[in-house]
Each structure stands twice: as C-alpha cells, then as structure tokens.
Amino acid sequence: MRRSRLPAAVTVAVLAFLYLPILVLVVNSFNASRFGTTWQGWSLVWYARLAAERDVWAALRVTLVVAVASTVVSLALGTTAALAIHRHATRLQRVHSLLLSVPLVMPEILMGVSLLLFFAALGVPLGVLSIVLAHVTFSLSFVAMVVLGRLQGFEESLIEAARDLGAGPWTAARRVLLPALAPGLVAGALLAFTLSVDDFVITFFVAGPGATTLPIRIYSMIKHGSPPVISALSTLLLLVTFAAVAASQRLIERER
Amino acid sequence: MTTAASRRAGEWCLTAPSLAWLVALVLLPTLVVVAIALRPADPYGGVGTGWTLDGVRALARPAYAAIAWRTAWLSFVTTALCLILATPMAYVMARAGAAWRRRLLLLVVVPFWTSLLVRIFAWKVVLHPDGAIKRALAAVHLVDPSATLLYNPGAVLLVMVYTSLPFAILPIYAAAERFDFALLEAARDLGATSSVAFRSVFVPGIGRGLAGAALLVFIPSLGSYIVPDLVGGPGGEMVGNVIAQRVFVDRDLPHASALSAALTLVVLAPIVAALALRAREETIAPPKGDPR
Numbered sequence: 393m394r395r396s397r398l399p400a401a402v403t404v405a406v407l408a409f410l411y412l413p414i415l416v417l418v419v420n421s422f423n424a425s426r427f428g429t430t431w432q433g434w435s436l437v438w439y440a441r442l443a444a445e446r447d448v449w450a451a452l453r454v455t456l457v458v459a460v461a462s463t464v465v466s467l468a469l470g471t472t473a474a475l476a477i478h479r480h481a482t483r484l485q486r487v488h489s490l491l492l493s494v495p496l497v498m499p500e501i502l503m504g505v506s507l508l509l510f511f512a513a514l515g516v517p518l519g520v521l522s523i524v525l526a527h528v529t530f531s532l533s534f535v536a537m538v539v540l541g542r543l544q545g546f547e548e549s550l551i552e553a554a555r556d557l558g559a560g561p562w563t564a565a566r567r568v569l570l571p572a573l574a575p576g577l578v579a580g581a582l583l584a585f586t587l588s589v590d591d592f593v594i595t596f597f598v599a600g601p602g603a604t605t606l607p608i609r610i611y612s613m614i615k616h617g618s619p620p621v622i623s624a625l626s627t628l629l630l631l632v633t634f635a636a637v638a639a640s641q642r643l644i645e646r647e648r
Numbered sequence: 649m650t651t652a653a654s655r656r657a658g659e660w661c662l663t664a665p666s667l668a669w670l671v672a673l674v675l676l677p678t679l680v681v682v683a684i685a686l687r688p689a690d691p692y693g694g695v696g697t698g699w700t701l702d703g704v705r706a707l708a709r710p711a712y713a714a715i716a717w718r719t720a721w722l723s724f725v726t727t728a729l730c731l732i733l734a735t736p737m738a739y740v741m742a743r744a745g746a747a748w749r750r751r752l753l754l755l756v757v758v759p760f761w762t763s764l765l766v767r768i769f770a771w772k773v774v775l776h777p778d779g780a781i782k783r784a785l786a787a788v789h790l791v792d793p794s795a796t797l798l799y800n801p802g803a804v805l806l807v808m809v810y811t812s813l814p815f816a817i818l819p820i821y822a823a824a825e826r827f828d829f830a831l832l833e834a835a836r837d838l839g840a841t842s843s844v845a846f847r848s849v850f851v852p853g854i855g856r857g858l859a860g861a862a863l864l865v866f867i868p869s870l871g872s873y874i875v876p877d878l879v880g881g882p883g884g885e886m887v888g889n890v891i892a893q894r895v896f897v898d899r900d901l902p903h904a905s906a907l908s909a910a911l912t913l914v915v916l917a918p919i920v921a922a923l924a925l926r927a928r929e930e931t932i933a934p935p936k937g938d939p940r
Contacts, residue, residue, distance in 0.1 A: 396842045399736035403752070406737050410759050410813065413770035416780075420773055473666035480659045488663055491670040497863070497919060498674075499871020501888040505908045509684055509901060510677035513695075529673040532666060590763050593873055597895070610765045614878060619773065626766040633762050641754060 414630065421623035438624040448625065451609035458520060458605060459588040462527035466584045467577065469528065470535025477536070478543040495533040503530065504597030511598060518600025526598045527591060531584035538583060542576025582640060678912065685905035693899030703906035712890070718801060719886040723869035726808040730816035730865045731858060733809075737817055738857070739850060742824035753821070760814035768878050771807050772798065775879070799881025807875050812868070816861040823857020824850075863922055867915055887911055 424435035442448065473492060477485050495503065507526050508518075516522055550572070554564040592607040599608060613622050685703045688696040741752045759767065774781055775797040785791045797803060827850065835845035851858070873888030880886070887907065894904035 396846070398843075399740045399846075402733060402736035403740040406733050406813065406817075407755055409810065410755070413767070413774045413810070414759070414762070416774050417766070417770040469666045469669055472662045476659060476662035476666075479662070480655075482659065484659070484663060488667050488670075491674060492666065494670070494674050497867055497915075499868055499888070499911070499915060501871045501873045501891055502908055502912055502915070503674075503677075505891060505895060505904060506677035506681045507673065508895065509905065510673070510680045512901075513680055513684075525673060529669070532669065536666070586761060592765055607763065607765050610763075610769075611874075614765065614769055614772070622769055623773065626763070626769060629763050629766055633758060637754065637758050637761055641750075 417623050418627045418630065421620060421627045423620065426618075426620065438618075438620040441618070441621050442624045442628075445621065447604070448606070448609055451604045451606045454520065454603055455589055455606040458523050458527060458603075459585050461524045462531055462588045463581050463584040465524070466528045466531035466535050467581050470532045470580060470584075471539050471573070471577065473532065473536040474539035474543055478540060478546075479548070492533050492536055495530045496537070500591075500593035501597075504594040507594065508597045517602075518598060519602040522598045522600065523595055523603060523605065526594050527588045530591075530594065531587050534583050534587060535580035538580040539573065539576045542573055542579075546572050578643070579640075582636075586636075681905045681908050681912070684902055685909045687902050689900050689902045693901070695901050700902075703902035706903050707906055707910055715885055715887060715890055718884075719870060719872075719888075722801060722805055722808065722886065723866055723872070725805060726812055726869050727816075727862050727866040729805075729809045730812050731820075731861060734813060734816035734820050734861060735851065735854075735858070738820035738824040738854070739846070741817075741821050742827060743829060756814050756817050756821075760818070764811060764874065767811055768807055768875060771803075771810065771879060775803060775806075798879055799884065801880070801884045803879040804872075804876045804884040804886070807879050808869055808872060811875060812865045815864045815868075819860040819864060820854060820857040823854035823860075827853045859922065859925075863918060866918060870915055871911065 421438055422434050422436070423431060424437060425432040473488065477489050477492075503526070507522075507529070510516075511518060511522050511525075516525075546569075550568050551564050554568045555561070559567065590607065591605075592611060595605050596608060596611070599605065610622065610625065613625075684695055686699050686701070688698060688700045688702060690696040737752075737756075741749055741756075744752060773779065776782065777796055777798070779797075782791065782795075782797050785797075786793045786795075791797070831849050831853065832842075832845050835849045836842060840848070871888050872886050873892060876884050876886045876889050877892070880889070888911075891904050891907045891911070894900045894907060
C-alpha cells in the first residue's frame with residue numbers, strides 16, 4: 393500500500409518557511425555590509441555596536457525585574473486558582489474558570505487598551521508597577537492551566553492518607569502535594585517568565601514614558617535604528633531561546 | 649465548625665486571591681472601556697463628564713468599513729492557510745516514530761518561544777527592497793524592480809501566517825496524536841484512496857483540534873496590531889492599528905473605547921458559538937470515555 397508523499401512535502405515546506413527568515417537574520421548579523429543586502433564578508437562589528445548600546449542593557453534589566461516579579465505573583469495566584477478549580481465543582485468555580493479563560497483568548501490590544509484606561513481612571517502611575525500588574529493578569533491564567541493539567545493526574549486521596557497518618561495540613565501540602573506538582577510549577581513559571589519577557593503589545597500600552605522593556609526598545613530600534621544591530625540582538629535572543637528550549641526538553645526527558 | 653462549612657471556607661481561601669485579581673484587572677477594565685465609550689472627549693486628551701453617543705457614532709465613518717473588511721478577510725485567510733498547512737504537518741508528526749516526533753515537535757516549539765518582534769523583524773530583512781527575494785523575483789520578471797514587497801496587505805498576510813502557524817500546529821498535533829490511525833488503513837482497505845481517507849476519516853477525526861486551532865489563530869488575528877504596524881503600511885492597517893492611533897496619536901479615548909468595545913463584541917461571537925456548539929455536542933452524546 394502506497395502512502396501519499398504530499399504530507400511529508402508540506403512538512404518540509406513548512407519547516408523551511410519557519411526557519412529560512414531566522415537563518416537569513418542570523419547570517420545577516422555577521423555580514424560586514426551596513427545594509428545587509430550584499431555579502432561583504434564575516435564581521436562582528438554589529439555585535440560590538442550592540443555592546444555599546446547602553447539603552448538596550450538598561451531595558452534588559454527592566455525586563456528581568458518585571459519578569460521575575462510577575463512570575464512570582466502569577467505562580468502563587470495561578471496555583472491557588474488551579475487548586476480551587478480542581479477540588480471544588482461549584483458554581484463559584486464555573487465563574488472563576490470562565491474569568492480565568494478570558495485572558496487566554498482576549499486579543500492583546502484589547503487587554504492593553506482596557507488596562508491603560510483603567511490605570512488612567514484610577515490614577516495608577518504608568519511604569520514598572522503597571523507593567524507588572526498587566527503581566528500578572530495574563531500570566532496567571534497560563535500558570536493555572538498548566539498546573540491544572542498536572543493536578544488532573546494527582547490522587548487527592550494521597551493527601552487524606554498523609555493526614556490520617558498524622559500530618560498537619562501544611563506538612564501534607566509541603567511533603568505530598570508540592571513534590572507531585574513540582575513539574576507543573578516549573579513549567580508554569582517558565583511559561584509566565586517567557587510571556588513576560590516577550591510581551592510587547594500590552595506592555596506598550598501600559599508602560600508610559602518611564603519604563604522601557606527590551607521588546608519596547610527593540611520596537612523603537614526597528615522603527616528608527618540600525619538593522620544589522622537589531623539582527624545581532626535578535627541572534628543573541630535566539631541563542632537564549634534555543635538554550636532554554638533544549639534545557640526544558642532535557643528536563644522533560646529526565647522526568648520520564 | 650461542620651465539615652461542609654470548613655470546606656466552603658477552604659474553597660474561598662483558594663479562590664479569593666485570583667478571583668479578586670481577575671475581577672479587578674479583567675472585568676472592571678472591560679467595564680471601564682464600555683463606560684468611557686459613552687463619554688465625551690475633552691479637548692486635553694482626557695475624558696469629559698456627561699454621556700454621549702459620539703464615540704459610538706464615530707464607528708460609522710466610511711473609512712472604518714474598509715478597515716473592518718480588511719481585518720475580517722486577513723484573519724479569515726490567515727486561519728484557513730494555517731489550518732491547510734498545519735493539518736498535513738500534524739499528520740506527519742503523529743505518524744512519525746518517537747525520535748522524529750520529538751525532533752519535529754522541538755522544531756515547531758522553538759519559533760513558538762522565539763520573540764514575536766524578532767520573527768517579524770526577520771521578515772522585514774527578508775522582504776527588504778534590496779533583499780535576495782525581491783532581487784530574485786525581479787530577475788525572473790515576477791515583480792517590477794521598483795515594486796516593494798513590504799507595506800501591503802499581502803505582506804501582512806504572509807507574516808500573520810508565519811507568526812500564527814505554531815498556534816495551529818500544536819493543537820492539531822495534540823488531536824492527531826490521539827487519532828487511531830488503524831481507521832485510515834480500514835478506509836483504504838474498503839477502497840478509499842489515501843486522499844479520500846485523509847479528508848473523510850482523518851480530518852473529521854481531529855475535528856476538536858481543528859476547531860481549537862481555528863479559534864487560537866482567528867481571534868488573535870482579529871486583534872492584530874504589531875504585524876500590520878511593522879509590515880503593513882497605510883494600505884495594510886487593521887482595526888488594532890486604528891485603536892492605537894486613537895489612543896496615542898489623537899488621544900481620543902472615548903473613540904478608542906468605542907472601537908475596542910466593538911472589537912470585543914466581534915471577538916466574543918465565535919467564542920460563544922464554540923461554547924454553544926460544545927454544550928450541544930455534550931447534550932447529544934454525553935462524554936462516556938472516548939467520544940469516538
């Protein structure tokens with residue numbers, strides 16, 4: 393029996409489509425040519441120029457501060473939300489999980505506009521605080537979904553068993569629930585961190601003039617800056633992405 | 649304290665933090681948008697007092713019809729192309745051996761985790777007026793040497809498909825992974841050609857995954873802002889760009905709110921339809937184990 397080759401051909405074409413632009417970008421970052429249109433030999437000049445861009449490194453710091461803060465808060469909120477939905481099948485939890493799914497489907501621009509207007513109406517100053525509030529709002533839903541997925545395979549009676557054996561509620565949570573949830577918590581934190589580091593649209597609306605994150609800096613570089621320097625920065629970011637994905641893959645494999 | 653009461657208290661302890669956060673930062677801001685849409689604009693870029701329908705009436709501007717239409721067709725075609733490209737790929741991934749499956753999944757996941765701005769910028773480099781693609785196309789007389797590949801709806805469509813593809817591949821793959829491929833063999837044993845078997849057995853079999861992928865691509869597409877902003881130009885603007893202009897350029901917040909509220913309603917429609925469909929499915933065939 394012969395199988396059609398078409399699906400395999402589509403797969404190869406899709407992979408080429410996904411990776412060719414990235415490849416062009418990476419090669420261009422090493423191109424001595426200023427406009428990147430003709431090949432003028434290998435060069436690290438754009439990386440040297442990038443290293444001298446102090447704004448980029450300041451933006452990276454803001455990004456990391458925001459990402460760490462929003463990851464910690466959304467991890468706590470998302471985990472309690474997942475526990476509530478998993479343990480209780482009440483009308484309250486139906487409302488809860490409905491509200492929780494809104495940030496998953498709401499287009500970013502709508503969340504950005506509504507948060508901007510809300511902060512303006514309340515007089516919340518735009519800056520690092522407003523960015524963290526916004527990032528927690530979308531990350532917490534993703535954390536809750538990931539942790540909920542992990543909880544679905546968890547035997548709740550194990551906690552009762554621990555309690556019957558004399559463990560207090562906190563000990564049972566720490567010694568039984570936490571180890572079982574750990575992979576979900578790590579995955580949720582990783583997701584929240586990445587979403588925060590990568591977010592542009594919502595951040596653009598709620599950042600105000602005071603706080604510039606890395607994506608906002610890259611955006612203004614795309615609009616006004618030197619293309620090969622952005623290519624160099626993009627290549628470094630790609631490297632970090634590859635390393636992170638490879639590391640998480642390694643983690644998942646060890647888990648099995 | 650009775651156990652029911654303590655259970656109730658425990659539920660509230662776990663629910664209150666996230667519920668309060670979501671009410672304060674999702675529900676209330678959405679209501680604020682609706683309220684501001686019904687307010688007059690003040691000349692200083694703020695929101696005036698009293699109530700008016702000016703912001704809502706501004707939605708009837710003739711220029712908006714063209715932009716709404718462009719947003720709709722770009723989102724629809726993006727979704728269609730993503731499903732057409734992702735389905736065969738998900739099929740290949742699901743049928744591959746464990747090692748290849750892992751490799752392919754990794755190749756799909758990397759762009760998914762890569763910065764959106766980096767991926768859009770890569771296309772700006774590729775489609776650059778002096779870039780290789782443009783010169784190759786001009787050399788074989790497919791495009792005029794003075795034509796530009798960027799800043800038009802076609803460029804927006806291309807980059808939207810590019811950025812959305814992983815969101816289509818992953819849910820379809822998740823469904824395909826659970827598909828029983830013996831059904832395809834059975835269809836072919838009964839005389840179906842492989843393309844007929846693919847269309848009439850495999851595609852319906854992964855219906856849930858296709859529907860999920862369609863929603864995950866279509867809804868964010870309707871709210872696209874950054875892709876048309878960077879590669880669209882004035883001829884490739886979508887509703888998201890108009891909202892941002894009303895906020896940042898004219899500082900007409902009631903007008904921006906009216907546009908946002910309208911987009912929210914449009915976005916809600918397919919979600920409500922999907923929920924209603926699923927509810928009906930479940931009343932017809934109560935989920936007893938595997939629905940297939």
